[in-house]
Amino acid sequence: MAGHTDNAIVIDAPMDLVWSMTNDVASWPQLFSEYRSAEILGRDGDTVTFRLALHPDENGTVWSWVSERTPDPAARTVAARRVETGPFDHMDIRWEYEQRPDGVHMRWIQDFAMKPGAPIDDAGMTERLNRNTAVQMRLIKAKVEAAARAGRRLQGRRLLVTGGSRGIGRGIVLAAARAGADVVTCYRTPGPAVASLEQELARTPGKHQVLRADAADAADVDRLVAECEASGDGLHAVVNNAGAFRPTPYADLGDADWAATLQGNLTAAHLVTRRALPLLDTGSSVVNIGSTVAFLGMAGGVHYTAVKAALVGMTRSLARELGPRGIRVNTVSPGRIATEALDDMPEADAERERRMFSSFTALGRLGTVDDIARTVLFLVSDHAAYVTGQNIHVDGCV
Numbered sequence: 291m292a293g294h295t296d297n298a299i300v301i302d303a304p305m306d307l308v309w310s311m312t313n314d315v316a317s318w319p320q321l322f323s324e325y326r327s328a329e330i331l332g333r334d335g336d337t338v339t340f341r342l343a344l345h346p347d348e349n350g351t352v353w354s355w356v357s358e359r360t361p362d363p364a365a366r367t368v369a370a371r372r373v374e375t376g377p378f379d380h381m382d383i384r385w386e387y388e389q390r391p392d393g394v395h396m397r398w399i400q401d402f403a404m405k406p407g408a409p410i411d412d413a414g415m416t417e418r419l420n421r422n423t424a425v426q427m428r429l430i431k432a433k434v435e436a437a438a439r440a441g442r443r444l445q446g447r448r449l450l451v452t453g454g455s456r457g458i459g460r461g462i463v464l465a466a467a468r469a470g471a472d473v474v475t476c477y478r479t480p481g482p483a484v485a486s487l488e489q490e491l492a493r494t495p496g497k498h499q500v501l502r503a504d505a506a507d508a509a510d511v512d513r514l515v516a517e518c519e520a521s522g523d524g525l526h527a528v529v530n531n532a533g534a535f536r537p538t539p540y541a542d543l544g545d546a547d548w549a550a551t552l553q554g555n556l557t558a559a560h561l562v563t564r565r566a567l568p569l570l571d572t573g574s575s576v577v578n579i580g581s582t583v584a585f586l587g588m589a590g591g592v593h594y595t596a597v598k599a600a601l602v603g604m605t606r607s608l609a610r611e612l613g614p615r616g617i618r619v620n621t622v623s624p625g626r627i628a629t630e631a632l633d634d635m636p637e638a639d640a641e642r643e644r645r646m647f648s649s650f651t652a653l654g655r656l657g658t659v660d661d662i663a664r665t666v667l668f669l670v671s672d673h674a675a676y677v678t679g680q681n682i683h684v685d686g687c688v
Contacts, residue, residue, distance in 0.1 A: 293412040295419045298397040299427040303438035307468060308394040309387060310493045311434050313361050315340050316486045320660050321433060322426050330482040336360050346641055377408040398423060437468050443671055445470035448523050452476055452505040452562055453532030455483045457629035458579065461659030462529055462666050467494045469667055474518050476503040505532035505558040515565045525569040527670035530559035531579045537590040551593040556600050572616030577669050578605050580623040582685040602681050609679030618678035620669050625685025628656040651686030
């Protein structure tokens, strides 16, 4: 006997949006509630190989496995399977998308068999998968439909987002592109995250560019903004997200570490904003990504909190100076956000940090990149036409 599930839901959103959001594997932790991380391991043509990890179970164990999936955009189908099968003898999944009058009919079919001696049999796993799939489908429907409602509210606008290949920056880039903006972003180091972002943006309507540039290097910034300038379309917003930080006790903080933190977090925002200023016009805005720790303080982070606090002062003064030109300047200060940085830590340390930082917030959870992206999109939209010089904390109330 083998297990089989067949579940479907109708999503009231454009086919391209449903397809792009549900096939961007790297962003699955923001789309599915069950996944803690999704790591792209490789690509071979249209086939992507990746590792998924679940949130810790009641015993603190983190389950993970490697899968591969091959999308067929022409047929609007996806074939997937587990490479590391774990308790499964096999697990094969098929996704089907069909345009209907009331939306996109998205169907998941799972065919599997449990190994002898597995802690659950085929019937038990079928029941579990049916129950969980319904939950995940409802979440996906809500998130994709919310993105569709945001619609094309940034249609015709052009954004420059620094440091856009991972974490918060990636979330801002994708949210802006899905809201209709043309997005230019940059990265310092090539890798799978850059490749997957390029592929995702290629599937998203608009004119998007992913360029290699260090926002802390004046020559790179000149080249980056020159690319924006070459199109002749100007810029409607600059989002200074790029930054770097290495925790260091103050007694061990050398001049080089201090200078690098200043250059990468504050000077970079200054270089990009000053160089991009001629491309900004009335109604445009600058958003600087700060940090809540600048106001809470952090042991081992004197250099980082100092430059993030300085960024708020820079924002306030620029808002006054650029206000007469109709250009708004604001800061968004995230609290602890669940990004790839946590996944790069040793497992025990990462879980300890998740529990600790979640307990600090009134909402009892870490923030997501979507929480930050939605705030940034508000600030660059006409809905925030009278908001400038502000520092908006998105931290769950720590």
